[in-house]
Amino acid sequence: MVTRDGWEQPLIRNAEETDVDAIRRFGETHIRPHYTPLIGAAAADDQVRLWWNETQIRAAVTDGRVIIAQAGDQLVGVGQLGADHVIYKLYIHPGHRRRGLGPQLLNALADQLPADADRLHIEHFAANELAAAFYEREGFVVDRIEPSSTGDRALATVWRSRPARGPEGR
Secondary structure, X not given: OEOOOOOEOOEEEEOOHHHHHHHHHHHHHHHHHHHHHHHOHHHHHHXXXXXXXXHHHHHHHHOOOEEEEXXXXXXEEEEEEOOOOXXXXXXXXXXXXXXXXXXXXXXXXXXXXXXXXXXXXXXXXXXXXXXXXXXXXXXXXXXXXXXXXXXXXXXXXXXXXXXXOOOOXX
């Protein structure tokens, strides 16, 4: 569906094996520029190398833990839920931000939780203030902050949680 402003409403769906390469390329394209100003180039490169490689992506897709947002033939968002009820990826293409796609991906991930899950968890770097503000709007509260082994405050991990079904009872 195309909105009045000409923006195509993305389709949100479970990722399939045929999406693995597009997801990996999405990470390679968008993660470094997003994280480099926040955590430095070396740490941003580590994020891509460790978490956006084919082995990691394929395993998560095979386990049914990845959702994507697709506008036409373009991948515009990726979300990944861990087996431990932690969202490990929630990224939106910069040109598709602030249009409600983040909450849609978040809710799609929450819908994958088992019926008996009572909490949904998220983690992000302390330096990622935009992510912090987004998660606060979505009902997540800080549980703890784990210092980075490097001592760099920007690389500290902020752990947040909210009720599994979110503020609107999903």
